[in-house]
């Protein structure tokens with residue numbers, strides 16, 4: 232998808248900080264001054280190693296946390312501060328989340344139709360049971376499940392099918408943004424591709440945008456229009472998928488890319504993984520300036536660092 236920078240973004244995250252006070256004298260700075268935009272209908276891939284703050288960003292955006300600082304605009308609403316009842320209602324319907332472990336996030340004692348229909352019930356979206364049944368049936372078909380699956384329980388499904396239930400639950404609210412937090416990481420590789428393809432098809436049809444969170448770049452390459460690389464709570468580099476893959480600037484991004492195995496044995500034999508150690512890299516993430524290179528690509532670094540890396 233070609234992104235027109237003149238379009239109004241669906242989501243604008245501006246200098247977001249999310250800290251957790253874990254004891255009297257100790258605070259975890261999980262997210263440190265992160266800014267990015269998601270345009271309507273696009274997929275923004277957020278990658279980074281474990282503990283880099285990916286889930287925290289997702290959770291701050293959907294307001295499971297109160298952001299420590301910064302602004303979040305969603306569909307023209309400021310959702311970073313105290314929200315009115317109607318704004319929070321809008322957020323609860325127009326932004327949905329799909330989780331990593333569908334077994335843990337689906338209530339085992341509820342039938343699939345009630346899991347999927349829960350949002351409709353909470354927000355009084357249906358006039359009667361018939362209408363609700365119809366909507367559930369239609370959404371099951373959309374995610375590739377059969378009508379008779381509606382009356383079954385989560386444990387009667389495979390991992391891939393359960394994730395389809397998770398997607399159906401998000402989708403039934405007709406959201407503008409779906410936050411998918413490692414939603415395919417727990418699945419078999421062959422099933423991962425199926426689920427990603429399903430998500431792409433759904434996006435084509437409904438125009439929903441995704442914030443697609445994953446550990447490694449290879450997983451996000453296929454689905455993302457743009458990618459942001461996160462490390463230690465800092466967004467180091469962001470750009471279109473092509474820019475990130477063809478012209479990575481930050482040494483950390485380069486090291487992530489060098490870790491991806493290639494299917495070509497001749498190339499693979501000579502592939503060398505670049506290591507990146509923050510402690511010895513001498514990079515001060517707090518001294519950030521944005522460098523725009525051919526559009527949206529930018530990295531957080533000082534001018535000297537930028538000159539050094541961009542060779």
Ligand SMILES: Nc1ncnc2c1ncn2[C@@H]1O[C@H](COP(=O)(O)OP(=O)(O)OP(=O)(O)O)[C@@H](O)[C@H]1O
Nearest residue numbers: 251253259261279280281282283284285286287288
């Ligand atoms: N509620 C919390 N209270 C205290 N610290 C937290 C809380 N949530 C997250 N953290 C810390 O914030 C940092 C970022 O965590 P987060 O879960 O966002 O990482 P992640 O990138 O999603 O990692 P993973 O890939 O393992 O899911 C970690 O150091 C984590 O321990």
Ligand SMILES: [Mg+2]
Nearest residue numbers: 285286287413
């Ligand atoms: Mg996480």
